Amino acid sequence: LEPVLDSIRLSDDDLKQLIVALNDRFGNQQDYLDKTITETRAEYDNIKAQLKALAYERIDAVKKGRGLSDELFDQVAEELTERQQSLNAKLESLTNANFGFLTTISYLLDLAQNANNLFNTADISTKNKLLSFILDANSVLMDKKLALEVIYPYKALQEVNKKESEDSKNSNWCGSGDSNPWPRPWQGRALNN
Numbered sequence: 001l002e003p004v005l006d007s008i009r010l011s012d013d014d015l016k017q018l019i020v021a022l023n024d025r026f027g028n029q030q031d032y033l034d035k036t037i038t039e040t041r042a043e044y045d046n047i048k049a050q051l052k053a054l055a056y057e058r059i060d061a062v063k064k065g066r067g068l069s070d071e072l073f074d075q076v077a078e079e080l081t082e083r084q085q086s087l088n089a090k091l092e093s094l095t096n097a098n099f100g101f102l103t104t105i106s107y108l109l110d111l112a113q114n115a116n117n118l119f120n121t122a123d124i125s126t127k128n129k130l131l132s133f134i135l136d137a138n139s140v141l142m143d144k145k146l147a148l149e150v151i152y153p154y155k156a157l158q159e160v161n162k163k164e165s166e167d168s169k170n171s172n173w174c175g176s177g178d179s180n181p182w183p184r185p186w187q188g189r190a191l192n193n
Helices: 002-006 012-064 070-121 124-134 152-170
Strands: 140-142 145-147
Touching: 002 070, 012 070, 070 124, 070 152
Parallel strands: none
Antiparallel strands: 140 145
């Protein structure tokens, strides 16, 4: 298990480049999400202000014996309240989606840098969670040995590390080998698919 966890390590330089790639890839989506949340909150607050104004208008109308009828007041208040509930559900969904995405990216990056250390210092329950987060469900027992396959993001890191290892073995003493084997799986077309 230790070699598998070591094989998904992420260097500090690769981490910086991956963060830039993630920002390039998902930055516009994050901006859209932030804008949508702001607009939804503004609409929610506007409806809240309308309901408050409607209530004050109703109070004033009752005092003066004129203005909105009970039926019209109830109808408008119900429409505004339903729209406000719908907006509240939308806000909750948007916020949860954003939190889930950011949490997943954070876990991915943290595991990519510290998988072996995190695993070795964790309790049994956390180790099981880490393994389920990293390993493909198709890992199998073959000839009394466990064949562990990692899921895609970590598979890409394994491939990068394998290529870097092969490149360092193939370089001669004067360094003519490729010490910067780009493109990385998270650069260019790999994330755009």
